[in-house]
Structures are given as structure tokens and as C-alpha cells.
Amino acid sequence: MDKSFRYAILATIALLLASCSSTKYVPDGSYLLDEVRIHTDNKEVKPSNLSMYIRQNPNAKWFSLIKTQLYVYNWSGQDSTRWINRILRKLGDAPVIYSEEETNRTREEITKAVQNMGYMGALVEPVRQVQKKKMKLVYKVTTSKPYKVRTLRYDIRDSKIKEYIQQDSAVTLLSEGMYFDVNVLDAERQRITNKLLQNGYYKFNKEYISYTADTVRNSYLVDLTLHLAPYRQHNEDTPQNHQQYTINKVSFITDYNVLQASPWNSIEVNDSLHYKGFPIYYKDKLYLRPKVLINNLHITPGTLYNEQNVQRTYSNYGRLQALKYTNIRFFEAQQSDSAKLNAYVMLTRGKHQSVSFEVEGTNSAGDLGAAASVAFQHRNMFKGSETLMFKLRGAYEAVSGLQSSLNQDYIELGAEATINFPRFMFPFVSSDFKRRIRATTEFGLQYNYQMRPEFTRIVASAGWSYKWGVQQQRSQHRIDLLDINYLYMPSIDQTFKEDYLEKDENYILKYNYEDRFIVRTGYSYIYNSAGRAFMNNSSIGNSYTIRLNFESAGSLLYAVAKLGGMKKNASGEYTLLNIPFAQYLKGDFDFAKNLVIDNRNSLAFHFGAGIAIPYGNATMLPFEKRYFSGGANSVRGWSVRDLGPGSFPGDNNFMNQSGDIKLDASIEYRTRLFWKFRGALFVDAGNIWTIRDYKDQPGGQFKFGKFYKQIAVAYGLGLRLDLDFFVLRFDGGMKAINPTYEKKKDRYPIIHPKFSRDFAFHFAVGYPF
Incomplete structure (x- = not known):
């Protein structure tokens, strides 16, 4: 282990341990509320469901371990006029002093909550454990026997409403034998209200529905009656039936x-x-x-x-x-x-027209540059709320480290035009179907001109796609009906061509520096259980996200070429307008879950997998469709495009560090620090592999009996600045298992870490998953 790395860890621990007593600012006769727990005697009543009723919580802990902000506050001196003391107190948290009043309020609210679940005889007893000036508080919940509904009656005198409720009886939430749960009773009121609001009862609300519950003597049984009150606009009005x-x-x-x-x-x-x-x-x-x-x-x-x-x-x-x-x-x-x-x-x-400008700095492996773009948007182009967007972009970068005979500049020019129609547009489809599907249709054109010292490349594309979302934006679908990409290489420097494309016959490089068509169709689906609560890749409460993507390219063109008896070129490929086209199938699956521990801490899990298979007219995937590993959103102990495939160590050619199969898994412990800063502890695992055995990627082929030994593992710390509308993320990752090596000392850097070799720093916008 590097001495500097060891000293940094020891210094951090020393700072935490050197903090003054956590009870420094606790007055005599008072107690620091050190811990609060809930214990129940019933597995069906979970403490996690009752934690929201706790009125007084102890000082927050970073990563549920260290009361860092309390220690920061205690570092301050008694003199509040000194600037350093004011800053420390502002950054820290004052000690939470135990309050008997708040404890009694918590006891009352937990008791009421458990009783509402049907445990009418529930008792809650606060148990206090005092050690010097600290107090641990345990709310001991005794639920007793639950009350159950013996009989269920309906007192509804409005015959029409009674008929609606009877028609909908199969989905009622009430039944004889159920627990006398007040929350379920209220949910049934809302369900009936929603049903009536969908059937003409404009003025109806759930306050017209009430219950009476008669308990049977010497038993835990309840006779329940649901009542429907007649309509009254004012209290003194004569009651009447509700109007449709x-x-x-x-x-x-x-x-x-x-x-x-x-x-x-x-x-x-x-x-x-x-x-x-x-x-x-x-x-x-x-x-x-x-x-x-x-x-x-x-x-x-x-x-x-x-x-x-x-x-x-x-x-x-x-x-x-x-x-x-x-x-x-x-x-x-x-x-x-x-x-x-x-x-x-x-x-x-709304405002129909707008113009926006963007200026950005770029840094590609130490080569500095700048880019600028201007975009015009018209949100009502044809008086149907069609959105037209036209964008121009230019970039310049000074490229270093090349042969002196080459021009040292990189220039990129691009143009993009898209038009979005807020309706489903397709011939021979009925107007009623178009109205019901609520999809948007988008047509787009893009042109990108790249002039590098080694080559000049033009990428032109055209697309036709549909997008729609349902159920308050929980689900989102996208169909790329047609996406055409044309890669054209007008010129390649002769020296670059001889040294990299022809020398040693690097097939991956050669394939991706040739003219090519990519004609693809695709479908993608995103589901987020939090719906509109989903913000900045984080969410309110427990939630999960599923992403699916499937695309196919070249299949129809290959079938037409084969049936039409078209001739192949010298490389054995069918062509379109004398240009070979790519052919592949690609599928991706991504799952992320967020589990809330408390109001300051959560656990996030992520698993992703993808496979892309070239076939028919291709033995290689276009570079843009291949997978890479490492970087801010992958295995963070490696830099971007620096891991894999398999045990391949890399050869300073980023194209060779790409693959056809990808696996990623992560677990991240997230915590609130102070102000808008968040912290994270994470462990990442994953790698990429190739389907075929390429000589330029030795050790990169996927093999069932071997791939699990080639999974890389990293761990690290993260700091995030959450500004609500976006998140700035800083992650530092260390290699734990490096599949490049077979020797234990090099293979397991978690045992023998070397900071200069095993550390990678990442800056990104947004959460990794």
C-alpha cells in the first residue's frame, strides 16, 4: 500500500476520533438522544412502517455510522463571535436533546397508527436507557389480538349509486373476516368515489361515505356498516339523491x-x-x-x-x-x-419561437479544445403544435502527439434538423386509433463532418420514430421505425493507413474505417415505479427502474440481396449503392432499485446486461454499436474505455477495448452529508467480452467456463452536489480485482493497493443509475 494512501486513511480516522466529546454542549440534567428504535411483538407490524411517526430523531449519521456533523459542531468553541466557531456551527448539527414532550407525542401517534391497523388494544411503552449524558430510547409496541370484521352491511338508499357499487363488488377492498384496518376502510371510500366520478357524479366526494362499527361484547369481532349520506349543498337543505x-x-x-x-x-x-x-x-x-x-x-x-x-x-x-x-x-x-x-x-x-446558444470546453486525453452551437426552435410550425428544431455545431481541438507531417488540428462541423408531431402519423390508420394511442412522431436529419489529422469522416443519418408514455409517465416506449446512418470516409492519411489499418491487419480498425450503411429498426421501453416523483435519477421513496432495448440492422436488406441474387464485393459483403451495410442483432436489459433506509440514507442496486451479434453480411459490429467498460457509469476503478474485453490488458488503442457482450453490477450506499452535498460508498463489478476470437483482442472472447473469472471489481467513495435541477458527481474508484493478471499480488489489488496504478477519478453529471 502506498504510504500516502495509508497516511490519508489514518489521518481521516484520527480527525474523527479526535473530535471532542459528543455531549460537550449537552446541558447538565439533560440527555443527548443517542439512538431511537422501535420494537414490535408482531411480525405483521413492521417497525419500518412506524418510523414516520417518530417526532424526535437523534443526530444524523454519515453512512449510518458516524455522527460527523455533531462532531463538527462540537469542534466549535464557546465564543460565538469568532468566525471559525460560527462556520463550524453552521456546517454542523447541534446535539439533539431528549424531550419528554416529543416522546409522549410519538407514543400517542404510534399507538393510534397501530390501532388503525386493527389492533385496538395496542399499547406503546417508551423504554429509556441512560448512560452518563446519553439516552437510548426504545418504543416497545405490544399489539394484542387484532379485531376482525364479522358482518358487513351497506346502508345505501340511493338506488342508482347502490347499483353501481353492486356492479363493482368484485374489486371491493372490504370483506367479512378482514382486519378492522382504518386505512383499508379509507381506501375503499376513495375507490367508490373514483368510480362515481367516472359515471357522472360531478359533485361527489368521499366525505359522503362513512362507517359505523359495533364491537361484539367479549370478543374481537366487529359488525361493520358502510353508509352513504344524501346530497346537501348546505346543512339546512333538504336531503336528496346525488345527481348525475x-x-x-x-x-x-x-x-x-x-x-x-x-x-x-x-x-x-x-x-x-x-x-x-x-x-x-x-x-x-x-x-x-x-x-x-x-x-x-x-x-x-x-x-x-x-x-x-x-x-x-x-x-x-x-x-x-x-x-x-x-x-x-x-x-x-x-x-x-x-x-x-x-x-x-x-x-x-406559450412562446412559440426561441434561439439558444451553447459554449463548452473539451478535453480529450489532455488535448484542449472548444465547441459552440446555436439552436432555433419553433413550437407551432404548422399550427398543430409541431416542434421544429434546427441546430448548428462547431468544434475545434489541438491534437498533440502525432507525427509532424500531419496537420495538428481536429475540426468538427455538424447540422441537425428534427420535427416532432404530437400525434401518431402513419398511413392507412384510422383517426380513432391515432387519437387513442397518444404517441408523438419524430422525423430527423443529421449531418456531421469530422476532419482529424489522420482522416476525414462524414456521418449522415435520417430517422423516423414514435414515442409515447402511459400511466402518469411511469412507462415510456420508443419505436425507431427506420434509422439510416451513412458513414463516408473521403480521405485517410497514407501514413496512418499503412501503420494502423494495413500493418498487422488489424481487422477491428479496418472495418470501422470503411464506408458503410447502417439501416436499423429498434424498440426501447422504460418503466419507473416512482412515476412523476422520479427526479435526477434519484427518487422519493422505494422505487425501481427497468430499461429494455432491442434493435436489428440489415436483415431486410440482406434478404432482398440474397433473393435478388446480388453479387458480393471483394470482402464477401452485399452492398447498397456499392456501399456495404452492417447486419446485427442487439439487446440490452437494465435494472436499478432504490431502497430507502431512513430520511438520510438509502441503498441503490444496479444490474445491466447486453449482447450484440453480427451475422449475415458482417463479422464485426460498427464501433458505435459495440460495448465498452470502465468510466463514471460502469466499473469506476477503471478509466473510460480502459477495461476489457475479458483479460485483454489493452494496447493503447481504444477501439480494441470494445466488445459484443457486457455485464455490469453495482451497489451504492448513499447518504446526505450537509447542505446540498451527498456522499456514496460503492462497489462495482463487470466487464465486456467478444463473441469471436479476434487476434487483436487476445483473452477477450466470452467462454462460459471462464467469463466469471474475468469479472473486474472496484470500490470507492463518491461526493455529489445535488442542485435539484441537476447533480454534479465526483467519484474516486480503486481496483479490487483486476482480471488482466493471473498472479495473486497483481490480480487482487484490494490486498496490495497501489494508488498511482489502481485509482481512477471520475467527474459526471447525474447519478450513475
Whole structure:
């Protein structure tokens, strides 16, 4: 182990141990709340479900081990006027002093929570353990025997509502024999309310549903009755049945100012039109086509009010980037004995055009450069909320370490144009299907010109894809119906060609420096259980994410070429316009899970696997489709593209450190430090492999009896600055198992670490998974 590395570890430990007593600022007669636990005598009542009711928690621990911020606070002196003491107290946390009042409140809330689960005789006893000026507190929960529902009755005098509830009885949450759980009772109230709101009961809410529970003497049984209260607008009104409302008329107001508090009938409009029976009011000029307004509407005149359709309408208009806000208001329109609603869809126009500039610095292996881009965006190109984006980008980099005969500059120029239609566009598909699928369609063109000292390369691409999300954005789908990429190499330096492409016949390099077509289709799916709570690759509460991706390239072209009897070129490949095309299948799976330990600590797990198989017209994958390992989002003990494949040690050629198969696994302990800083302890494992045995990648082929011995392992520490809208991440990883070596001393650097050899530093934006 390097002396400097050993000294750094010892110094860190010494600083922590040298902190003054944790009770330095605990007044006499008071106690530092050192630990709080909950113990239950019933496996069905988990302490983790009751921890939210604890009113007073001890000082936070980094990684659930060290009360670092308490120690920082205790480093401060008594003189609060000194700047160093003020800073230490601001960075640290004052000691949490035990409070009898908060303990009693916690006892009451835990008792109530357990009783609500059906354990009406539950008791909670705080047990205090005092040692000098520290106190450990244990809430001992005795649940006793649970109460169960013996009989279940419904007191519903509204015959129509009673019929709806009976029709839906198969999915009820209530049953005889169930625990008398107040939370389940309340969930059933909400379920019935949602059902009625979808069937015209515009004014219904769950407060109209109540329960009476009669306990049977000398038993733990309950006779439960669900009551439905009649409708009253005011307490003194005569009770009546709840009314079912029908949508009468739907109108659009397209220039609503959400900042104005004026009533709807005083909104300034100066023109209107009718489209398929829908009045559309606007000021000066209608900026959206009437068909777009109607196609995104799910509120239909003549049908019962449906809260679900209202939310679908909000969701549809929220997808239109031409709009800033949407507000839907309903007004009663009583006609004879029927109850009707007039709906007004109030739309606030957004900013349709914008121009943005970006400037960035680049550093590629020590070669400094700069890049700049300008983008124009029009969010309502054809008055259907179509989004057109046009972007120009330029980059320059001074390349060092090349032969003097070569130009030392790298220049990149690029142009990109995409247009996004907020609807499903495909010929011969019914309008009703297009309306229901709620997909967006995107067409794109890209052109990229790269002039390096060794070669000049042009990459042109065109794409046609669909995207859509369901269930509050928990699921997202993408279909790349057609993605065409054309790689063209106008010129290659003769010296570079002779030394790298022809010398030693490096097949991987040669294949990726030839003109080539990639014509692919693909599908990707993302599911996140947290839905809209998903923020910055982290989430609120326990959650998991699944990512699937599948793509195929060249299969149709190969079939056409083979059936058409086309001739192959000198390399044995079919061509399109005299240009060989790639052919492969590729699939990826990715799973990540976040487990919350408490409000400051969590565990994150990740597993990823991928395989890409060249076949038919290709024996090699295009470089852009190959896998690499190492880096900020992989095995962090290695630099980016510095690991594998297999036991291959690398030869300073990054193309040779790529593969066809990838495995990745990580576990990360995340903790809040102070302010917006977060810390992490992580262990990563993984590698890449090739399907075939390439002579330029010895030891890189995947073999079932050997691959598990070639899995690299790394461990390390991370520091993150979470600024809510993005996260800056700094990770330092150390190699633990290095598959490049077979000797134990070199193979297991976790036993014999060498900082200069085994450490890798990473800077990235966002969490690794």
C-alpha cells in the first residue's frame, strides 16, 4: 500500500476520533438522544412502517455510522463571535436533546397508527436507557389480538349509486373476516368515489361515505356498516339523491391569461368560429388548427361527466408545446329535470419561437479544445403544435502527439434538423386509433463532418420514430421505425493507413474505417415505479427502474440481396449503392432499485446486461454499436474505455477495448452529508467480452467456463452536489480485482493497493443509475 494512501486513511480516522466529546454542549440534567428504535411483538407490524411517526430523531449519521456533523459542531468553541466557531456551527448539527414532550407525542401517534391497523388494544411503552449524558430510547409496541370484521352491511338508499357499487363488488377492498384496518376502510371510500366520478357524479366526494362499527361484547369481532349520506349543498337543505351530470356544451377559449383573476365571461375575445359543433373563441388570430383542439379533447357533449376523461384531456393538452397552461372549468346548466354541465377549456399560449446558444470546453486525453452551437426552435410550425428544431455545431481541438507531417488540428462541423408531431402519423390508420394511442412522431436529419489529422469522416443519418408514455409517465416506449446512418470516409492519411489499418491487419480498425450503411429498426421501453416523483435519477421513496432495448440492422436488406441474387464485393459483403451495410442483432436489459433506509440514507442496486451479434453480411459490429467498460457509469476503478474485453490488458488503442457482450453490477450506499452535498460508498463489478476470437483482442472472447473469472471489481467513495435541477458527481474508484493478471499480488489489488496504478477519478453529471 502506498504510504500516502495509508497516511490519508489514518489521518481521516484520527480527525474523527479526535473530535471532542459528543455531549460537550449537552446541558447538565439533560440527555443527548443517542439512538431511537422501535420494537414490535408482531411480525405483521413492521417497525419500518412506524418510523414516520417518530417526532424526535437523534443526530444524523454519515453512512449510518458516524455522527460527523455533531462532531463538527462540537469542534466549535464557546465564543460565538469568532468566525471559525460560527462556520463550524453552521456546517454542523447541534446535539439533539431528549424531550419528554416529543416522546409522549410519538407514543400517542404510534399507538393510534397501530390501532388503525386493527389492533385496538395496542399499547406503546417508551423504554429509556441512560448512560452518563446519553439516552437510548426504545418504543416497545405490544399489539394484542387484532379485531376482525364479522358482518358487513351497506346502508345505501340511493338506488342508482347502490347499483353501481353492486356492479363493482368484485374489486371491493372490504370483506367479512378482514382486519378492522382504518386505512383499508379509507381506501375503499376513495375507490367508490373514483368510480362515481367516472359515471357522472360531478359533485361527489368521499366525505359522503362513512362507517359505523359495533364491537361484539367479549370478543374481537366487529359488525361493520358502510353508509352513504344524501346530497346537501348546505346543512339546512333538504336531503336528496346525488345527481348525475351530463356534458352539455364544450367551448374553447384560446387566449386565456392565467394571471388574471377575472371571471370566465369577462375574458377578452374578439372573434370565434364553430368546428364540428364546438365554439372556439380567440383574440386577433387563432394560433392552433381547430382539428388539433378537438382531437385532443376527451370531454364529449351528451356523455356523462367522467373525471378520468378530464385528466386525459389535461394530459393531452400538456403534450402540446404551443401551450403554456390548460385550465378546464365546469358550470351547471340546469335544463328541466336533468343536470348538465357546460365545459370551458381555457388555453394559455406559450412562446412559440426561441434561439439558444451553447459554449463548452473539451478535453480529450489532455488535448484542449472548444465547441459552440446555436439552436432555433419553433413550437407551432404548422399550427398543430409541431416542434421544429434546427441546430448548428462547431468544434475545434489541438491534437498533440502525432507525427509532424500531419496537420495538428481536429475540426468538427455538424447540422441537425428534427420535427416532432404530437400525434401518431402513419398511413392507412384510422383517426380513432391515432387519437387513442397518444404517441408523438419524430422525423430527423443529421449531418456531421469530422476532419482529424489522420482522416476525414462524414456521418449522415435520417430517422423516423414514435414515442409515447402511459400511466402518469411511469412507462415510456420508443419505436425507431427506420434509422439510416451513412458513414463516408473521403480521405485517410497514407501514413496512418499503412501503420494502423494495413500493418498487422488489424481487422477491428479496418472495418470501422470503411464506408458503410447502417439501416436499423429498434424498440426501447422504460418503466419507473416512482412515476412523476422520479427526479435526477434519484427518487422519493422505494422505487425501481427497468430499461429494455432491442434493435436489428440489415436483415431486410440482406434478404432482398440474397433473393435478388446480388453479387458480393471483394470482402464477401452485399452492398447498397456499392456501399456495404452492417447486419446485427442487439439487446440490452437494465435494472436499478432504490431502497430507502431512513430520511438520510438509502441503498441503490444496479444490474445491466447486453449482447450484440453480427451475422449475415458482417463479422464485426460498427464501433458505435459495440460495448465498452470502465468510466463514471460502469466499473469506476477503471478509466473510460480502459477495461476489457475479458483479460485483454489493452494496447493503447481504444477501439480494441470494445466488445459484443457486457455485464455490469453495482451497489451504492448513499447518504446526505450537509447542505446540498451527498456522499456514496460503492462497489462495482463487470466487464465486456467478444463473441469471436479476434487476434487483436487476445483473452477477450466470452467462454462460459471462464467469463466469471474475468469479472473486474472496484470500490470507492463518491461526493455529489445535488442542485435539484441537476447533480454534479465526483467519484474516486480503486481496483479490487483486476482480471488482466493471473498472479495473486497483481490480480487482487484490494490486498496490495497501489494508488498511482489502481485509482481512477471520475467527474459526471447525474447519478450513475
